[in-house]
Amino acid sequence: QVSLKESGPALVKPTQTLTLTCAFSGFSLNTGGMRVSWIRQPPGKALEWLARIDWDDDKFYSTSLKTRLTISKDTSKNQVVLTMTNMDPVDTATYYCARTLIKGYDVWGQGTMVTVSS
Amino acid sequence: AIQLTQSPSSLSASVGDRVSITCRASQAIRSALAWYQQKPGKPPKLLIYDASTLEGGVPSRFSGSGSGTDFTLTISSLQPEDFATYYCQQFADYPQVWSTFGQGTKLEIK
Numbered sequence: 001q002v003s004l005k006e007s008g009p010a011l012v013k014p015t016q017t018l019t020l021t022c023a024f025s026g027f028s029l030n031t032g033g034m035r036v037s038w039i040r041q042p043p044g045k046a047l048e049w050l051a052r053i054d055w056d057d058d059k060f061y062s063t064s065l066k067t068r069l070t071i072s073k074d075t076s077k078n079q080v081v082l083t084m085t086n087m088d089p090v091d092t093a094t095y096y097c098a099r100t101l102i103k104g105y106d107v108w109g110q111g112t113m114v115t116v117s118s
Numbered sequence: 119a120i121q122l123t124q125s126p127s128s129l130s131a132s133v134g135d136r137v138s139i140t141c142r143a144s145q146a147i148r149s150a151l152a153w154y155q156q157k158p159g160k161p162p163k164l165l166i167y168d169a170s171t172l173e174g175g176v177p178s179r180f181s182g183s184g185s186g187t188d189f190t191l192t193i194s195s196l197q198p199e200d201f202a203t204y205y206c207q208q209f210a211d212y213p214q215v216w217s218t219f220g221q222g223t224k225l226e227i228k
Contacts, residue, residue: 047205096162104152104207105162
């Protein structure tokens, strides 16, 4: 059974760097065609795609956030890590990771809420 | 970048109604569109991919249609558990770039 779970700090201060971890099971990022994406959702607002990492270590970033994001994977631990620098209150959101297949995001984590406040 | 515009932004309907939600892409995306359902406090759930293919386990009252720039999600007979927010997502540039979501359509009980 495929599952993903996000973890990270619930509160960060403005200008700090956010590090989120997505721990997954039931599939391997060593398998061809497997990908993991990060998506966020500010309270009451729409979904926003942030980044994606592929089984072959290809990485893709949102154009608007590209300079602030870094995505990486640790296949031995079945984890994907997203870092976002220079956090701002507008980055307050629930952050999700999701397994990404050619058809779409078929399995999502429950999300982790991050508040940016001094 | 390809933009997706959903309409309406919100919709009130009754149990048993047939409802449709539209998603329009700013440029042609073939059939590279997915639909998701999200309930409060929960992650989105994949309903339909490739514009019209039902994800496993999704009730048959859900259907999708369209190609190019205009797409529709239809619920044939609303059930109480269908009241949620629905999002479309495009992945026309897959796998190079992914992806864009629509702004969402909130389906409420009348």
